[in-house]
Amino acid sequence: xxxxxxxxxxxxxxxxxxxxxxxxxxxxxxxxxxxxxxxxxxxxxxxxxxxxxxxxxxxxxxxxxxxxxxxxxxxxxxxxxxxxxxxxxxxxxxxxxxxxxxxxxxxxxxxxxx
Amino acid sequence: xxxxxxxxxxxxxxxxxxxxxxxxxxxxxxxxxxxxxxxxxxxxxxxxxxxxxxxxxxxxxxxxxxxxxxxxxxxxxxxxxxxxxxxxxxxxxxxxxxxxxxxxxxxxxxxx
Numbered sequence: 024x025x026x027x028x029x030x031x032x033x034x035x036x037x038x039x040x041x042x043x044x045x046x047x048x049x050x051x052x053x054x055x056x057x058x059x060x061x062x063x064x065x066x067x068x069x070x071x072x073x074x075x076x077x078x079x080x081x082x083x084x085x086x087x088x089x090x091x092x093x094x095x096x097x098x099x100x101x102x103x104x105x106x107x108x109x110x111x112x113x114x115x116x117x118x119x120x121x122x123x124x125x126x127x128x129x130x131x132x133x134x135x136x137x
Numbered sequence: 138x139x140x141x142x143x144x145x146x147x148x149x150x151x152x153x154x155x156x157x158x159x160x161x162x163x164x165x166x167x168x169x170x171x172x173x174x175x176x177x178x179x180x181x182x183x184x185x186x187x188x189x190x191x192x193x194x195x196x197x198x199x200x201x202x203x204x205x206x207x208x209x210x211x212x213x214x215x216x217x218x219x220x221x222x223x224x225x226x227x228x229x230x231x232x233x234x235x236x237x238x239x240x241x242x243x244x245x246x247x248x249x
Contacts, residue, residue, distance in 0.1 A: 027180075056236065065227065065241040066181075081236070113180055123188050125171050125229075126237060128180035 026050045027129040029114050035135045042101040044132050046114030048094075054117040055097040056126065057081075057089060059110040066113065072097055073120060104136045139164040141230050143240035150218045150247050158213040158243045160228030170211040171229040171237065172202055181227060187211060198222070218247045 028047045036042050046055065054073055058066040068081030070089040078089050086108060088100045101108055111133050115126040140163045150156045162168055169188050173181040185196025192204045202213045211228060228240040 058239075063241060066239040068236060071236060115181075123169055123186075125183055125186055126181075128173075128182070130180045131178075 027114060027116060027127060029112075029129040029132050031132060032130065033133045035137060036104050038105060038136055039103050042104050042134065044099045044101075044112055044114075044134070046097045046099070046129060048097075048114075048116050050116050050118070050127060051094060052116035052118050052127070053094070054120045055091065056115040056117070057087075057097070057099045058113045058115065059083065059108075060113060060131070061110050069099065069112075101134075104134075106136050108134065109136045110134060139230055139232055139235065139238045141228050141238055141240035143226075143228055143243045145243050146241075147244040147246060150245070152220055152247050152249050153217050156215050156218040156222070156245065156247070158226050158228075158245060160211045160213065160240060161209050162211060162228070162230040163209065164230050164232040166232045168211075169231045170202075170204060172196065172200070172211075172213050173227045173229065173239075175225040175227065175242075177224075184213070184226075218245075220247050220249060223247045 026049045030045045056071045057069040067083045069087050072078045072091045090098045111131050113131045114129040118124050142161045171186045172184040175181045185194050187194045187204045195201045200215050225242050227242050229237040231237050
């Protein structure tokens with residue numbers, strides 16, 4: 024997990040509140056990804072970024088937005104948290120975008136929406 | 138669309154015995170295949186990958202995987218399991234130039 028820091032590591036929030044998760048990398052990788060991990064579903068892509076201010080949606084993007092103002096930071100925002108967004112969120116980075124080097128993952132953020 | 142299937146939610150093995158964690162895939166073009174391991178409360182860690190070349194790929198912690206194009210499989214193997222290998226294992230695939238698609242994971246439990 025070296026080089027990728029996710030914050031916070033744990034968070035409990037109330038339904039309807041906005042929440043922002045942060046991913047910070049020192050790898051200088053161009054590509055960054057946000058996944059959520061849920062039992063029985065594995066990892067599902069929420070949003071990704073292919074450069075500063077360049078982002079796109081993944082397969083489960085509804086209710087989430089992202090921003091990337093610097094190479095090293097990729098923020099995930101839950102605009103109005105719901106109980107279905109209780110999950111473990113992982114950030115990942117990739118050097119080339121071609122898939123041949125694989126991803127490097129952060130340690131995750133466990134989010135509970137009550 | 139690309140996809141990965143890990144048919145076993147859990148695999149139980151006795152320490153010292155060989156282990157196999159199964160993975161099959163579907164992708165357009167030549168596949169890039171990966172195995173990752175996740176220990177409790179940790180992120181995913183890279184184990185090994187197949188991009189091209191020898192069908193038998195060796196990775197970290199004594200793990201290896203065999204790429205079989207005709208069966209579209211990439212099973213993870215280890216000759217002698219350790220209790221410390223107990224973890225959640227993910228197979229992933231991409232067709233190159235695309236994002237990785239992950240399987241649902243296989244929980245490996247190695248018992249004394």
